[in-house]
Amino acid sequence: xxxxxxxxxxxxxxxxxxxxxxxxxxxxxxxxxxxxxxxxxxxxxxxxxxxxxxxxxxxxxxxxxxxxxxxxxxxxxxxxxxxxxxxxxxxxxxxxxxxxxxxxxxxxxxxxxxxxxxxxxxxxxxxxxxxxxxxxxxxxxx
Amino acid sequence: xxxxxxxxxxxxxxxxxxxxxxxxxxxxxxxxxxxxxxxxxxxxxxxxxxxxxxxxxxxxxxxxxxxxxxxxxxxxxxxxxxxxxxxxxxxxxxxxxxxxxxxxxxxxxxxxxxxxxxxxxxxxxxxxxxxxxxxxxxxxxxxxxxxxxxxxxxxxxxxxxxxxxxxxxxxxxxxxxxxxxxxxxxxxxxxxxxxxxxxxxxxxxxxxxxxxxxxxxxxxxxxxxxxxxxxxxxxxxxxxxxxxxxxxxxxxxx
Ligand code: HEM
Ligand code: FES
Numbered sequence: 001x002x003x004x005x006x007x008x009x010x011x012x013x014x015x016x017x018x019x020x021x022x023x024x025x026x027x028x029x030x031x032x033x034x035x036x037x038x039x040x041x042x043x044x045x046x047x048x049x050x051x052x053x054x055x056x057x058x059x060x061x062x063x064x065x066x067x068x069x070x071x072x073x074x075x076x077x078x079x080x081x082x083x084x085x086x087x088x089x090x091x092x093x094x095x096x097x098x099x100x101x102x103x104x105x106x107x108x109x110x111x112x113x114x115x116x117x118x119x120x121x122x123x124x125x126x127x128x129x130x131x132x133x134x135x136x137x138x139x140x141x142x
Numbered sequence: 143x144x145x146x147x148x149x150x151x152x153x154x155x156x157x158x159x160x161x162x163x164x165x166x167x168x169x170x171x172x173x174x175x176x177x178x179x180x181x182x183x184x185x186x187x188x189x190x191x192x193x194x195x196x197x198x199x200x201x202x203x204x205x206x207x208x209x210x211x212x213x214x215x216x217x218x219x220x221x222x223x224x225x226x227x228x229x230x231x232x233x234x235x236x237x238x239x240x241x242x243x244x245x246x247x248x249x250x251x252x253x254x255x256x257x258x259x260x261x262x263x264x265x266x267x268x269x270x271x272x273x274x275x276x277x278x279x280x281x282x283x284x285x286x287x288x289x290x291x292x293x294x295x296x297x298x299x300x301x302x303x304x305x306x307x308x309x310x311x312x313x314x315x316x317x318x319x320x321x322x323x324x325x326x327x328x329x330x331x332x333x334x335x336x337x338x339x340x341x342x343x344x345x346x347x348x349x350x351x352x353x354x355x356x357x358x359x360x361x362x363x364x365x366x367x368x369x370x371x372x373x374x375x376x377x378x379x380x381x382x383x384x385x386x387x388x389x390x391x392x393x394x395x396x
Contacts, residue, residue: 035315067319091313
């Protein structure tokens with residue numbers, strides 16, 4: 001086979017390869033998006049309101065905030081704290097221990113105060129604070 | 143009956159030359175004289191994988207991948223189905239055994255230096271098989287949807303968040319949401335019974351192909367004499383006046 005014929009065929013093959021790659025990308029991108037984006041909560045990014053009388057003194061209320069677990073604590077002295085309930089160690093959800101007035105992480109026994117500060121255990125930092133405001137007996141978080 | 147089977151065999155042999163392949167595999171695949179028990183671990187792994195496929199399909203008959211039903215369906219398998227407990231424990235214990243044997247397999251290869259040239263690709267495919275086996279174990283562990291599996295999956299997927307920049311997104315991609323939930327179960331179920339078994343099966347095929355191309359390695363210890371005394375190509379009466387060695391004669395080391 002002479003050189004020019006070979007060159008021509010190679011160019012054609014290159015074109016076919018490029019076309020195939022484009023087609024592959026065109027097919028995989030929707031598949032990737034299908035996998036990537038699950039239907040998230042409708043209220044993600046929004047605010048959450050909790051009437052204060054729903055929480056007794058010394059109690060805590062768990063809710064979902066931006067798609068992750070969060071908690072509102074009403075301490076014995078009446079003050080409030082809104083915290084992320086996701087443990088900063090490896091991401092388990094902490095539990096409120098009413099009798100001890102602290103948070104316990106079930107995974108590796110991290111303890112936190114009602115304000116989210118680390119008492120003991122592996123967590124490297126405090127539970128993240130979430131801003132909130134109180135008006136007319138309703139707590140608005142976010 | 144035998145005659146009929148023989149006819150079928152001949153029919154195939156005439157067309158595909160199967161007799162030649164079988165003879166070649168039985169007599170042409172050489173083993174060093176000093177192979178040891180560690181060389182059997184690969185076959186052990188193959189058996190465990192087959193058992194996992196069989197018990198896994200049996201579990202699929204009753205398992206329901208839904209966060210409200212998964213735990214109950216597994217309890218149902220354990221308590222109501224005849225031998226269900228056995229099947230499930232075979233599958234659960236089998237997965238631990240698979241990883242244990244995989245590690246032993248890798249360590250024996252490491253210590254005997256069997257990974258050296260020309261067998262680097264064997265090690266590479268084996269390494270990916272280890273990763274896939276860990277992946278299939280992780281995804282399977284979530285399926286019973288009990289406390290242990292839920293928190294273990296939370297912790298395991300959270301590890302990816304320590305990767306700089308893309309960590310958080312990666313965790314969300316793995317979980318199909320910000321937290322372990324129904325989409326995590328769906329994803330893990332699909333990976334566990336679909337994609338990962340298929341990938342493992344293909345990679346096992348590649349691994350075995352490589353091994354039969356190069357033959358197994360010669361261990362650095364064992365019998366002194368490792369020279370090849372195979373006479374497989376000259377199995378004729380003149381060379382064996384005392385009789386023709388029986389198969390599997392290679393087990394006779396002297
Ligand atoms: C190398 C292969 C495999 C490994 C290491 C493996 C591992 C596991 C593990 C660790 C579990 C959780 C066990 C438990 O606590 O119950 C599990 C569950 C399960 N696996 Fe597999 N698996 C494998 C292959 C398969 C295959 C091929 C299928 C289906 C075709 C399958 C179907 C299932 C199902 C339906 C469950 C949930 C039932 C249950 O939790 O008992 N597995 N697997
Ligand atoms: S995940 Fe909370 S202590 Fe480890």
